[in-house]
Amino acid sequence: MLRLAPNDTVTIKDVAKAARVSPGTVSNTLTGGRPVSDATRRRVEKAVKRLGYSPNMVARSLVNRRSHTLGVVTSGLELFGPSHTLLGIERQANECGYSLLLNLIHDPFDANVLPAVTALTARRVDGLIWAVPEIGTNRSWVTRPLLSRLPATVFLSMGRRPQVRGVSIDNRGGARIAVQHLLDRGRRVIGLVAGPLAWWEARERRAGWREALALAGRDTSPTLVAEGDWSAASGERGLRDLLARRPDVDAVFVSNDQMALGVLRAARALGRSVPGALAVVGFDNIPEAAYFTPSLTTMSHALVELGRFAVKSLLHAIEGTRSDGAAERAEAEQLRPILHVRESS
Amino acid sequence: MLRLAPNDTVTIKDVAKAARVSPGTVSNTLTGGRPVSDATRRRVEKAVKRLGYSPNMVARSLVNRRSHTLGVVTSGLELFGPSHTLLGIERQANECGYSLLLNLIHDPFDANVLPAVTALTARRVDGLIWAVPEIGTNRSWVTRPLLSRLPATVFLSMGRRPQVRGVSIDNRGGARIAVQHLLDRGRRVIGLVAGPLAWWEARERRAGWREALALAGRDTSPTLVAEGDWSAASGERGLRDLLARRPDVDAVFVSNDQMALGVLRAARALGRSVPGALAVVGFDNIPEAAYFTPSLTTMSHALVELGRFAVKSLLHAIEGTRSDGAAERAEAEQLRPILHVRESS
DNA sequence: TTGTAGGCGTTATCAA
DNA sequence: TTGATAACGCCTACAA
Numbered sequence: 107m108l109r110l111a112p113n114d115t116v117t118i119k120d121v122a123k124a125a126r127v128s129p130g131t132v133s134n135t136l137t138g139g140r141p142v143s144d145a146t147r148r149r150v151e152k153a154v155k156r157l158g159y160s161p162n163m164v165a166r167s168l169v170n171r172r173s174h175t176l177g178v179v180t181s182g183l184e185l186f187g188p189s190h191t192l193l194g195i196e197r198q199a200n201e202c203g204y205s206l207l208l209n210l211i212h213d214p215f216d217a218n219v220l221p222a223v224t225a226l227t228a229r230r231v232d233g234l235i236w237a238v239p240e241i242g243t244n245r246s247w248v249t250r251p252l253l254s255r256l257p258a259t260v261f262l263s264m265g266r267r268p269q270v271r272g273v274s275i276d277n278r279g280g281a282r283i284a285v286q287h288l289l290d291r292g293r294r295v296i297g298l299v300a301g302p303l304a305w306w307e308a309r310e311r312r313a314g315w316r317e318a319l320a321l322a323g324r325d326t327s328p329t330l331v332a333e334g335d336w337s338a339a340s341g342e343r344g345l346r347d348l349l350a351r352r353p354d355v356d357a358v359f360v361s362n363d364q365m366a367l368g369v370l371r372a373a374r375a376l377g378r379s380v381p382g383a384l385a386v387v388g389f390d391n392i393p394e395a396a397y398f399t400p401s402l403t404t405m406s407h408a409l410v411e412l413g414r415f416a417v418k419s420l421l422h423a424i425e426g427t428r429s430d431g432a433a434e435r436a437e438a439e440q441l442r443p444i445l446h447v448r449e450s451s
Numbered sequence: 452m453l454r455l456a457p458n459d460t461v462t463i464k465d466v467a468k469a470a471r472v473s474p475g476t477v478s479n480t481l482t483g484g485r486p487v488s489d490a491t492r493r494r495v496e497k498a499v500k501r502l503g504y505s506p507n508m509v510a511r512s513l514v515n516r517r518s519h520t521l522g523v524v525t526s527g528l529e530l531f532g533p534s535h536t537l538l539g540i541e542r543q544a545n546e547c548g549y550s551l552l553l554n555l556i557h558d559p560f561d562a563n564v565l566p567a568v569t570a571l572t573a574r575r576v577d578g579l580i581w582a583v584p585e586i587g588t589n590r591s592w593v594t595r596p597l598l599s600r601l602p603a604t605v606f607l608s609m610g611r612r613p614q615v616r617g618v619s620i621d622n623r624g625g626a627r628i629a630v631q632h633l634l635d636r637g638r639r640v641i642g643l644v645a646g647p648l649a650w651w652e653a654r655e656r657r658a659g660w661r662e663a664l665a666l667a668g669r670d671t672s673p674t675l676v677a678e679g680d681w682s683a684a685s686g687e688r689g690l691r692d693l694l695a696r697r698p699d700v701d702a703v704f705v706s707n708d709q710m711a712l713g714v715l716r717a718a719r720a721l722g723r724s725v726p727g728a729l730a731v732v733g734f735d736n737i738p739e740a741a742y743f744t745p746s747l748t749t750m751s752h753a754l755v756e757l758g759r760f761a762v763k764s765l766l767h768a769i770e771g772t773r774s775d776g777a778a779e780r781a782e783a784e785q786l787r788p789i790l791h792v793r794e795s796s
Numbered sequence: 797t798t799g800t801a802g803g804c805g806t807t808a809t810c811a812a
Numbered sequence: 813t814t815g816a817t818a819a820c821g822c823c824t825a826c827a828a
Contacts, residue, residue, distance in 0.1 A: 168509050368742055
């Protein structure tokens with residue numbers, strides 16, 4: 107026996123000795139790998155409890171080549187979207203008996219994802235959830251050869267790509283609903299305060315804005331678009347720029363609630379009453395939105411469900427369980443944003 | 452050879468074969484465990500690159516009995532505080548070469564922490580960061596015998612306890628600063644919209660409110676205190692209740708910014724101008740606070756630093772590195788909240 | 797400076 | 813129904 111350090115952890119062998127069975131039998135009682143007689147089962151269970159034994163998952167992972175761990179790579183955890191999505195991911199994973207290895211990307215523009223990926227694959231995660239928003243070329247690494255070196259992976263918030271598992275909310279549809287609501291309210295010239303257009307989600311919401319207006323035969327010229335960076339400050343600037351170019355604007359769709367807050371502030375400063383002279387609709391339905399002045403009409407989306415959906419989809423791939431088409435369609439249905447009408451429109 | 456599945460992963464043996472050295476030598480070139488000649492080092496490195504070898508951390512963890520993984524248990528990730536703290540935890544851990552195993556508690560009141568703890572200890576985390584806020588009796592399990600069965604652990608946001616490693620921001624001092632600011636502004640009757648008083652942090656902020664007023668010889672009677680639940684809705688209710696009892700109130704300290712948002716709304720509805728008839732100070736300095744109407748005076752605190760500090764403190768215990776007293780005091784200094792004066796006061 | 801062998805804690809195969 | 817035994821991939825003490 108060559109022992110590096112006095113080992114105080116209790117192993118399966120200790121339990122086996124205490125229960126006077128073989129380690130294999132202990133393993134089988136614990137995992138149900140094969141039948142065990144009631145008598146020995148009781149002896150083993152008593153020994154487990156007495157010794158306070160808890161299986162070493164590291165060893166188990168090594169021999170099983172399954173860690174029951176999912177890697178999550180995300181970014182901007184301080185924001186509403188990513189934190190809520192992570193919430194859903196964690197819940198679903200937890201309920202399915204998986205642990206989460208978390209890795210945060212600090213510069214989401216960065217396409218150099220290798221450190222994060224290797225940190226997770228080296229730890230032999232069974233699957234990967236890529237929740238970093240698609241920005242600029244930061245998904246250029248998603249190519250067949252590289253993907254084949256990864257474990258099963260699901261991407262969040264990404265346009266459809268062949269051979270790539272992806273889930274996202276219906277940003278475009280949500281924006282259409284928001285803009286249609288403004289049209290229904292009789293607004294005629296509807297501006298857009300967009301998120302940073304390097305982001306896929308910002309572009310999708312812009313597309314929805316454009317589609318709804320085009321369908322109604324309204325103006326969709328670029329002069330009606332101001333680009334922000336998701337912050338309230340940029341929303342304030344955005345509305346000022348927009349109104350300077352287009353004083354005829356009588357409504358704006360704002361791509362997130364923080365920017366909408368800035369828009370409300372700018373409108374007040376400029377003496378445009380909301381909703382009288384300017385109707386405003388946001389996106390996200392952050393908890394504070396109902397307490398803005400005036401309270402904000404906005405779109406909510408099921409971010410927690412999105413996270414859950416990502417995990418389900420991933421586990422389906424990992425465990426090879428049968429896909430239930432109906433269930434998946436039901437899920438997808440949930441990911442359509444919902445309009446909440448408040449004072450601002 | 453007994454092989455369960457055709458194994459396509461490249462192991463240290465494959466590298467050894469390719470470089471025509473022994474597995475031990477490969478290990479030593481990679482980990483620097485003992486000196487290796489330059490010639491073989493180059494051969495090994497070439498083989499590693501050619502085969503795309505990446506060490507299996509699971510196997511490494513098993514033999515080293517060190518996973519280089521930290522367990523994080525937290526709750527309320529959708530809130531400002533927890534998400535920012537987690538951000539700091541992840542950054543510091545990442546920089547120090549540790550991965551994070553994340554576990555969320557869905558009911559923070561729950562004192563049954565065993566599932567979370569065993570999920571992490573079974574995976575042999577080297578340390579544990581307990582970031583669930585201290586609420587009611589949900590830390591009653593923190594006792595010597597139980598702690599001794601855990602790996603090195605650091606608790607966030609907890610009152611001082613003997614033998615327990617804990618870090619937190621100076622809630623009490625921050626509240627004192629906020630209230631002192633209102634006194635400096637010439638306010639005479641200063642109310643408190645508190646967080647849920649089952650929370651340790653809410654009690655600390657109340658204590659700071661009381662201390663600052665007592666020192667100035669002002670009223671600290673319970674009629675000046677309204678208890679909320681951190682939400683904007685509860686802040687709105689809180690101010691209404693408070694003013695109904697004490698119409699003489701000319702300022703309020705609100706224990707977080709969300710509730711302060713509700714307070715601002717209630718003040719407007721009640722015709723109390725802010726800051727003319729009522730000065731308001733919040734706590735947290737959420738990004739939106741500067742865009743409230745009026746913009747909100749509030750306390751910022753270094754939550755990201757708090758998370759980093761927790762990790763540093765934990766790694767110090769794990770790795771037994773020498774503690775730098777001066778550095779620690781400098782850290783602690785950073786954890787004092789800072790006042791941001793805006794329109795609301 | 798390098799190779800060999802044993803063991804980290806667990807599961808799976810084979811034989812009983 | 814159970815027990816020995818050989819892996820899982822890696823590291824390290826010992827021998828060379």
